[in-house]
Amino acid sequence: MLRFAAGRLLQAIPVLLVVITATFLLVHSAPGGPFSAEKAVPAEVIKALEAQYQLDQPLWKQYVSYLGDIVNGNFGPSFKYPGRSVNELIAAGLPITAELGLYAMLIAVLIGISAGVFASLRPNTLQDYVPMSAAMLGICMPSFLLGPLLVLIFGIYLEWLPVSGWGDIPGDKILPSITLGAAYAAYIARLSRGQMLEVLSQDYIRTARAKGLPEPLIVVKHALRGGLIPVVAFLGPAFAGLLGGSFVVETIFQIPGLGRFYVQAAFNRDYTMILGMTIFFASLIILFNLLSDMLAIWLNPKLRHGSGAAKP
């Protein structure tokens, strides 16, 4: 297990290097720069600013010095928030985004798995069709549509919940969490239904029935674990996706999380901010993929004990 983890972390280095290089070239080749503005700024001022942030250097020199900074864990200063470093900005936004992601994940897992298992117990009946149709809808509905729709219904017509904000008014965390988690809940529901159906048709489920186990016990004790291993393996990428995908939801609900910084950084050509956020998210995705893969391995005794050749 430790060797597996170490190997995967080593593999992550070239992946990150490609991400950094590609992003670096992309942001620098985008038209405009951090200091181009609508109103005319004197050329000397821009020159002075570019010199201050070393933007007057040749591109390869900027790249090399940036890599050096990253190795030291320093993402550099933000171009648009003078006096604040990218590290500080990420540290400020991360707790909010992480909290939002966590709630969304809880919703996705709880609703997704229970709906999927529920549907799998009576395939091709109403008990299957209703949650699966809802899941299909959830997968198809983008968060920029679902969010405003929920706001309209629960915030404006029914006036049950606040329409925006984060942690200011009680209950204002509910709608953003649902908006962010819905698509993942839908995906997990479909995934766990499929896996449960697969497992429930296995011979060892028939063996369990032949022992006289009642159906609910069969589902809980024999089917759930095998059926949920692929779902667990999906959780890592899902959580990374939630964090990364939160920028739409954060924009809709005016939440001061990481996602909003990311969007603004792209608009502002805030080179260091874009790069820093991209590297940060890429590392998170790699890390969460690794964690969920390790969990899935641990749940599967065949993989946990290595190749496990049969003994005579």
Place this chain on the structure above:
Amino acid sequence: MTEPLLSVQHLGVEFDTDEGVVRAVDELSFTVAAGETLGIVGESGCGKSVTALAIMRLLPQPMGSIAGGSIRFQGEDLAKLPVARMEKIRGARIGMVFQEPMTALNPVKTVGKQLIESLLLHTDLKVEQAIRRAIEMLDHVGIPSPDIRMGEYPHQLSGGMRQRVVIAMALICRPSLLIADEPTTALDVTIQAQILELIKALQQEMGMAVILITHDLGVIAETSDNVAVMYAGRMAESGTVYDIFDDPRHPYTQGLLASIPRLDHASKTRLTTIEGMVPGLLDLPKGCRFENRCSRRQARCATHAPVIETIAEKHKVSCFNPATQPPHDAAINT
């Protein structure tokens, strides 16, 4: 005469498929007395396994269902029992061993957990007592160092070991009937003999009855007291093992026996086969189901289905024109 342990009468099993309703088992009757072994033989798709699943009420849902007949077991009709009652019988009073030991065990649970499960369910034993019983049982079915095996997962055992575990699981509550559905088909020939020996020894020791389902006539001759020969969902012939092997009357039984390869024949002779194909269950002939392949067919065989008739004490045949003499080749040990 006391009531037999299991008495299946006029059993019918139907499957609701996309192409229509299929009657996989029709008008099937047989009995099993306490302590005896009934061998059910027939080719793939003749309804042997479906019969076993019907007795256990484990027909694939929602397609399969019992359509008529009764399954009397220890004074109750299993065909009509509510599910909750049936769950008390499965695993406790009827044990079942399946064909495929590789997939019959749950890969993510230890052997021990799977073994004690039915004990905890059907008896009042505490966990520690159940564990002790399970270790004894593993030892009993010939698994070395059973206490270590308890903590292992199925993939750590070989095929023969796994089938021993499956047998231990089926027998751990000391059922009065064991249904073994092709218990040795997936195993090596050497292991096959060991497993059959094991089932026989345990049967004598525990005094339970066994229904052994197989397509291997050698296995039947080796183990069974009585034999039922099935063809296309119906009983072709049944009787004691001597009736069937020494005095087969149904042309199908005779064909089966004649197609066993024999060592005393010249080495280049072709194996005897039964010409033709089993009729599809979706469009069964109106008359006898064996009619299209039968060497003794008559005009009425195509239009009327024969009813099973008793010709000797236990010997029953379903044929309008049964053989009177055993064919020269079919008799065993001539």
